[in-house]
Amino acid sequence: MHYLVENSEVLQALSSVMLILGFPFAIFVFVLDRRKARQNEISEIYINLGDSYFDFVRMTLSAPDPNVWEKHDNISLTSRDIGQKWALFEALVSLFERAYIFSYDAGKTGEGARNWRPWETTMREWCARDDFSEWLPDLVADEDPDFAQYMLALCRAARETPRRTAHIIAKAHNNVD
Known part of the structure; x- marks a missing residue:
C-alpha cells in the first residue's frame, strides 16, 4: 500500500495518458465500425435491388404471355395482355424508383458510381x-418527383440517341434478309 501512495503521481499521470490516448482511439474505432456497418448496409441494399430485378425478370418470363419482352408495337395485344403489361411495367418502375432513391447520386464516384451504372443502363x-x-x-x-424527372429525361435521351447495339442488331437483321 505504501508503494501506491508513493507512486500515486505516476499512476495518476499514466491514467491521464491512457485517457488522452484511449478516448480518441475509442472514437476512431467507433467511427470506423459505423463506416463499415454503413458500407454493409449499402451492399445489402444493392444486392436486394438486384435480386428484386431478377425476380421481376422471372415473373415476366412466367407470366401467361403478356408480350412484355416484345419491343415493337406491331403485335396485337388483348385488353388482358395490356393490363398485364401495365402491371409489369408498374412493378418495374417501382423497382427503378427504389434503386434511384437508394443508389442514385449525380456526383457519385468509385463504388457508388459502379453500383449505379448498371441500373442506369437497364x-x-x-x-x-x-x-x-x-x-x-x-x-x-405519382412517383417521387425527382425520380420521375430523371426517368423522363433518361427516356428522352434514350430515344434521341439509340444504343449502338440496336444499330448492330438492325444491321445484322438487314444482312440476313
Whole structure:
C-alpha cells in the first residue's frame, strides 16, 4: 500500500495518458465500425435491388404471355395482355424508383458510381422501347418527383440517341434478309 501512495503521481499521470490516448482511439474505432456497418448496409441494399430485378425478370418470363419482352408495337395485344403489361411495367418502375432513391447520386464516384451504372443502363434500355416510353409519363405520375424527372429525361435521351447495339442488331437483321 505504501508503494501506491508513493507512486500515486505516476499512476495518476499514466491514467491521464491512457485517457488522452484511449478516448480518441475509442472514437476512431467507433467511427470506423459505423463506416463499415454503413458500407454493409449499402451492399445489402444493392444486392436486394438486384435480386428484386431478377425476380421481376422471372415473373415476366412466367407470366401467361403478356408480350412484355416484345419491343415493337406491331403485335396485337388483348385488353388482358395490356393490363398485364401495365402491371409489369408498374412493378418495374417501382423497382427503378427504389434503386434511384437508394443508389442514385449525380456526383457519385468509385463504388457508388459502379453500383449505379448498371441500373442506369437497364433503365435506358427500357426507356428505348416504344411501349415503355409511351406509357412512362403515366407510370411515373405519382412517383417521387425527382425520380420521375430523371426517368423522363433518361427516356428522352434514350430515344434521341439509340444504343449502338440496336444499330448492330438492325444491321445484322438487314444482312440476313
